[in-house]
Amino acid sequence: xxxxxxxxxxxxxxxxxxxxxxxxxxxxxxxxxxxxxxxxxxxxxxxxxxxxxxxxxxxxxxxxxxxxxxxxxxxxxxxxxxxxxxxxxxxxxxxxxxxxxxxxxxxxxxxxxxxxxxxxxxxxxxxxxxxxxxxxxxxxxxxxxxxxxxxxxxxxxxxxxxxxxxxxxxxxxxxxxxxxxxxxxxxxxxxxxxxxxxxxxxxxxxxxxxxxxxxxxxxxxxxxxxxxxxxxxxxxxxxxxxxxxxxxxxxxxxxxxxxxxxxxxxxxxxxxxxxxxxxxxxxxxxxxx
Numbered sequence: 001x002x003x004x005x006x007x008x009x010x011x012x013x014x015x016x017x018x019x020x021x022x023x024x025x026x027x028x029x030x031x032x033x034x035x036x037x038x039x040x041x042x043x044x045x046x047x048x049x050x051x052x053x054x055x056x057x058x059x060x061x062x063x064x065x066x067x068x069x070x071x072x073x074x075x076x077x078x079x080x081x082x083x084x085x086x087x088x089x090x091x092x093x094x095x096x097x098x099x100x101x102x103x104x105x106x107x108x109x110x111x112x113x114x115x116x117x118x119x120x121x122x123x124x125x126x127x128x129x130x131x132x133x134x135x136x137x138x139x140x141x142x143x144x145x146x147x148x149x150x151x152x153x154x155x156x157x158x159x160x161x162x163x164x165x166x167x168x169x170x171x172x173x174x175x176x177x178x179x180x181x182x183x184x185x186x187x188x189x190x191x192x193x194x195x196x197x198x199x200x201x202x203x204x205x206x207x208x209x210x211x212x213x214x215x216x217x218x219x220x221x222x223x224x225x226x227x228x229x230x231x232x233x234x235x236x237x238x239x240x241x242x243x244x245x246x247x248x249x250x251x252x253x254x255x256x257x258x259x260x261x262x263x264x265x266x267x268x269x270x271x272x273x274x275x276x277x278x279x280x281x282x283x284x285x286x287x288x289x
């Protein structure tokens with residue numbers, strides 16, 4: 001993203017989400033989420049493109065994972081690269097604490113909008129961080145994340161804009177900040193898209209000052225997560241082709257002394273079925289923020 005500017009791609013995602021039917025829950029304030037998205041999307045008109053369909057699939061997948069976790073009693077949700085995500089409002093539930101980690105410029109713009117709209121952001125702890133330079137484990141704990149209790153970590157539409165060593169370091173710090181059994185939901189830009197569609201996407205986001213940096217095979221993504229201390233669960237073909245991954249914090253924790261890619265002891269190899277209801281879609285999709 002351009003220095004000192006809020007993320008344009010995050011605004012585009014907010015505009016697209018206004019056109020989707022979202023996963024419903026018996027709690028929360030969807031109207032607050034929509035008010036934020038309308039404010040952010042002012043002047044943007046998303047077209048009917050393959051990226052729109054991909055974002056619909058991705059949004060539904062992450063929505064389901066949040067509702068599943070909150071319904072199971074998870075009371076800590078961490079959103080890495082939160083942008084203008086409004087799930088902390090849409091799926092708010094008494095006793096649930098939300099932690100949003102994002103670039104300082106985007107986060108400052110979001111907080112200013114929330115204040116102007118009169119939306120109560122008290123359940124959210126805001127942690128400003130440039131993933132390329134700033135630590136996140138310590139600031140999350142300082143903000144109140146309890147490392148002894150399970151948490152849900154969301155890493156949606158972020159990895160494509162980061163270099164691979166940065167992704168691994170951030171995810172390793174998420175693992176460092178939580179307990180075994182916590183869940184990570186992430187999206188990656190996969191090599192299943194056609195060269196032409198990938199080139200169009202890369203040219204578009206580069207022109208916005210937010211160049212795509214990392215495209216992975218699903219196997220590469222699973223290896224990266226394992227190196228950071230997260231064990232990937234079994235996924236459907238649709239989830240894999242869309243680059244939608246669900247992982248569990250393994251017993252092993254990345255060892256700082258051996259580098260962020262090292263583990264203190266081997267990961268188990270058990271395969272766990274995703275709890276997601278339904279398949280997020282099949283076929284090849286182009287990468288998106």
